[in-house]
Amino acid sequence: MGFIALLIVLALLVFWLIGAYNGLIGLKNQVANAWKQIDVQLKRRHDLIPNLVSTVKGAMQFERETLEAVVAARNQAIKVQQTPGVHVGQTAAAESQLTGALGRLLAVVEAYPDLKATGNVGQLQEELTSTENKIAFARQLYNDTATQYNTKQQQFPTNLVAGMANASPAELWEITNEAERAVPNVDLSFGNTPRTST
Amino acid sequence: MDEPTNLFAQQDANRRRTRWLVVLFIAFFAWLGFGGDWILYELTRGAPPNAYRHAFPWMGMVLTGFAAILAAFSWKTGPTRVLWSAGAREIETPSGDEETRLVNVVEEMAIASGLPRPRIWLIGDTDPNAFATGLDAEHAHIAVTEGLVTLLSRDELQAVIAHEMGHVKNLDVRLMTFLAALVGAVALLSDGVGRMLRGGARVGSFSGGRSRSKKNLGPLVLVLLVLWLLSWLLAPMVTRLLALGVSRKREFLADAMSAQFTRNPLALASALEKIEHADAPTLTIKHGSAHLCIADPLGRKSSLREGKLADIFGTHPPMAIRVAKLKAMGYQEKKRLA
Numbered sequence: 001m002g003f004i005a006l007l008i009v010l011a012l013l014v015f016w017l018i019g020a021y022n023g024l025i026g027l028k029n030q031v032a033n034a035w036k037q038i039d040v041q042l043k044r045r046h047d048l049i050p051n052l053v054s055t056v057k058g059a060m061q062f063e064r065e066t067l068e069a070v071v072a073a074r075n076q077a078i079k080v081q082q083t084p085g086v087h088v089g090q091t092a093a094a095e096s097q098l099t100g101a102l103g104r105l106l107a108v109v110e111a112y113p114d115l116k117a118t119g120n121v122g123q124l125q126e127e128l129t130s131t132e133n134k135i136a137f138a139r140q141l142y143n144d145t146a147t148q149y150n151t152k153q154q155q156f157p158t159n160l161v162a163g164m165a166n167a168s169p170a171e172l173w174e175i176t177n178e179a180e181r182a183v184p185n186v187d188l189s190f191g192n193t194p195r196t197s198t
Numbered sequence: 199m200d201e202p203t204n205l206f207a208q209q210d211a212n213r214r215r216t217r218w219l220v221v222l223f224i225a226f227f228a229w230l231g232f233g234g235d236w237i238l239y240e241l242t243r244g245a246p247p248n249a250y251r252h253a254f255p256w257m258g259m260v261l262t263g264f265a266a267i268l269a270a271f272s273w274k275t276g277p278t279r280v281l282w283s284a285g286a287r288e289i290e291t292p293s294g295d296e297e298t299r300l301v302n303v304v305e306e307m308a309i310a311s312g313l314p315r316p317r318i319w320l321i322g323d324t325d326p327n328a329f330a331t332g333l334d335a336e337h338a339h340i341a342v343t344e345g346l347v348t349l350l351s352r353d354e355l356q357a358v359i360a361h362e363m364g365h366v367k368n369l370d371v372r373l374m375t376f377l378a379a380l381v382g383a384v385a386l387l388s389d390g391v392g393r394m395l396r397g398g399a400r401v402g403s404f405s406g407g408r409s410r411s412k413k414n415l416g417p418l419v420l421v422l423l424v425l426w427l428l429s430w431l432l433a434p435m436v437t438r439l440l441a442l443g444v445s446r447k448r449e450f451l452a453d454a455m456s457a458q459f460t461r462n463p464l465a466l467a468s469a470l471e472k473i474e475h476a477d478a479p480t481l482t483i484k485h486g487s488a489h490l491c492i493a494d495p496l497g498r499k500s501s502l503r504e505g506k507l508a509d510i511f512g513t514h515p516p517m518a519i520r521v522a523k524l525k526a527m528g529y530q531e532k533k534r535l536a
Contacts, residue, residue, distance in 0.1 A: 030312075034312065037309060037312075041309070122295070123295070123298070126295065126298060126299055126302065127302075129302075129352075130302035130303075130305070130306060133302075133306045133356075134305065134306050134309050137306050137307075137309045137310035137459075138309050140310060140461070141309065141310060141311075141312050145312075
């Protein structure tokens with residue numbers, strides 16, 4: 001009798017162990033996947049910028065600095081993205097530089113009604129708004145998933161399995177740049193403000 | 199962040215309910231078939247040896263098989279039929295600013311919800327409305343009316359699309375689409391059967407079916423006959439009631455998921471207000487798929503009320519309550535940030 005009870009308890013324990021382990025692995029992969037989503041969107045943003053710059057360059061001779069800041073921030077962000085083993089924090093810092101520079105550029109574009117009226121710029125604005133939104137939402141998903149993962153591996157009793165599943169806390173994408181938090185009224189034509197919440 | 203448990207519970211419930219729907223649907227048809235067989239058997243039991251005796255239950259077997267095929271067919275073609283009945287056309291490559299904006303917004307919400315991008319459809323109707331359909335997140339469709347795209351701001355459109363992505367993510371779409379397909383199939387069928395029954399009654403009186411006295415019809419057979427005929431007549435109503443019953447509460451959950459995806463409940467609140475004030479019914483969306491939409495396309499009174507009766511006959515919760523809940527969420531967030 002006692003032997004059977006012991007067997008049942010043992011079986012339950014094994015089932016729980018498998019469940020907890022697989023749960024952690026599943027979340028880990030979700031976090032990795034969410035990060036890949038961010039990566040894809042960041043690349044999109046980087047690819048979009050040369051197009052934007054060449055469109056507004058002619059009309060903005062006297063705003064050379066703003067344009068140059070955008071290009072420099074973009075190049076820096078690409079360099080960081082391509083560094084192997086880069087930390088979330090480093091990427092976040094580089095990208096927030098770029099977000100800030102883009103915000104200033106679009107504020108300048110706003111100041112030139114002629115420029116804004118060109119069809120091309122309107123389309124680019126929508127593209128850029130959407131890209132900024134996609135980055136923000138990908139970041140939101142990443143942070144949500146990472147938080148869930150982190151909570152799970154710290155909570156009792158899942159924390160007992162965390163070592164076995166090789167789980168370590170995932171770094172969140174924090175918004176450190178106050179300017180980025182406040183600025184980006186990027187969209188000019190549709191009355192939209194891209195989300196900056198985490 | 200207590201959403202996930204809700205979400206998984208809702209997903210499970212939707213899977214379970216869809217299975218039950220299949221079982222009930224086939225069982226109902228089995229009753230229609232085998233019930234008829236039974237009645238015929240009782241009627242012909244005392245017949246003379248050379249007359250027809252109904253011994254082999256072919257009606258039941260045919261109808262059960264038919265129901266199974268119909269359910270499988272509804273399952274397979276449900277999403278396409280719903281889209282077809284609304285006259286939606288797919289946006290494959292966006293043309294024009296508004297379509298580009300719509301596609302971008304859907305892509306953004308697909309990212310926020312962590313799902314693959316659904317296919318996007320546009321309905322040529324000036325009344326603002328939207329619905330999602332599909333059997334799972336990998337094969338989902340979102341359809342919006344042209345009125346919605348022109349009337350709403352980018353933020354509001356985003357909130358509405360997020361609401362639809364919520365339906366996709368918690369698998370509401372599976373149950374609702376399947377139900378819509380079944381409602382359509384049964385409505386069509388009962389029309390045909392009604393015609394057949396009327397024709398059959400005429401034939402019956404011709405062939406002198408009255409020769410047997412009514413005493414031979416036991417009370418059991420009579421009750422059976424009445425129940426059986428009633429089932430045939432009520433079939434379309436029952437399926438429609440099912441469709442009404444399932445959709446009310448899930449609108450609230452989808453609203454909450456929209457807020458989770460956009461972090462902007464106030465945008466959905468103002469979108470819902472705009473949709474409600476554009477009072478014209480959405481003409482292109484028919485009865486059969488009304489329960490799929492974000493706002494009742496028929497503009498029925500019962501969708502405005504609360505209470506038991508409205509719970510049964512309305513497909514949508516009162517707009518005022520939805521808006522109030524969203525606003526409460528929005529103000530909480532503002533307070534937290536301040």
